[in-house]
Amino acid sequence: xxxxxxxxxxxxxxxxxxxxxxxxxxxxxxxxxxxxxxxxxxxxxxxxxxxxxxxxxxxxxxxxxxxxxxxxxxxxxxxxxxxxxxxxxxxxxxxxxxxxxxxxxxxxxxxxxxxxxxxxxxxxxxxxxxxxxxxxxxxxxxxxxxxxxxxxxxxxxxxxxxxxxxxxxxxxxxxxxxxxxxxxxxxxxxxxxxxxxxxxxxxxxxxxxxxxxxxxxxxxxxxxxxxxxxxxxxxxxxx
Numbered sequence: 001x002x003x004x005x006x007x008x009x010x011x012x013x014x015x016x017x018x019x020x021x022x023x024x025x026x027x028x029x030x031x032x033x034x035x036x037x038x039x040x041x042x043x044x045x046x047x048x049x050x051x052x053x054x055x056x057x058x059x060x061x062x063x064x065x066x067x068x069x070x071x072x073x074x075x076x077x078x079x080x081x082x083x084x085x086x087x088x089x090x091x092x093x094x095x096x097x098x099x100x101x102x103x104x105x106x107x108x109x110x111x112x113x114x115x116x117x118x119x120x121x122x123x124x125x126x127x128x129x130x131x132x133x134x135x136x137x138x139x140x141x142x143x144x145x146x147x148x149x150x151x152x153x154x155x156x157x158x159x160x161x162x163x164x165x166x167x168x169x170x171x172x173x174x175x176x177x178x179x180x181x182x183x184x185x186x187x188x189x190x191x192x193x194x195x196x197x198x199x200x201x202x203x204x205x206x207x208x209x210x211x212x213x214x215x216x217x218x219x220x221x222x223x224x225x226x227x228x229x230x231x232x233x234x235x236x237x238x239x
Contacts, residue, residue: 033135034179040085041238044073048231050095057222067098071231083131091123122148123169141173149197160205167197189233197225
């Protein structure tokens with residue numbers, strides 16, 4: 001028959017065991033590392049510099065364009081393997097201060113071109129983002145996407161060229177995220193994009209009613225554009 005002392009000792013041991021298990025569980029939960037897994041969302045904004053070459057068919061010749069670009073990124077995805085993110089994203093760039101100089105074509109004579117309304121580049125497509133160490137912050141990003149562009153160039157003499165182009169873009173980036181919560185991190189992303197675009201028609205106009213020897217509003221066929229856009233973005237990631 002158990003004595004009062006034996007009962008007390010058994011109760012004390014049971015309480016100690018429960019406390020130990022609870023403490024161990026609590027410490028284990030608290031020490032669980034933050035990991036990049038499951039649902040993925042990233043938003044980012046930044047700036048870069050566009051270097052672009054435009055090849056027009058006919059007397060318009062060639063334009064070399066460059067200038068500051070404002071960039072953004074909006075991406076959603078999942079994590080099918082440790083550290084590997086696969087999803088879809090929208091990338092965009094606005095060039096408010098872009099200028100262009102003609103280097104070919106008798107009608108250009110090297111005149112300076114300006115951009116009254118900066119070109120807009122839009123990208124939509126799949127992406128891959130890989131964290132070599134899922135608990136760390138370093139990651140490598142890659143995407144190939146459908147690209148669209150809307151541009152308007154105006155020369156000092158009033159000649160204006162407007163066109164919408166479509167094509168593709170490829171992007172490669174390196175970044176680092178700093179944990180600020182169990183799921184959220186803030187970081188920096190350096191990326192470079194190459195874009196190839198084509199337009200089958202170009203609208204010509206000028207203050208005098210003609211541009212480069214063509215009547216105002218004439219559709220001038222074929223323009224090919226290639227562009228490099230390195231950029232640095234500040235990002236917020238839920239992952």
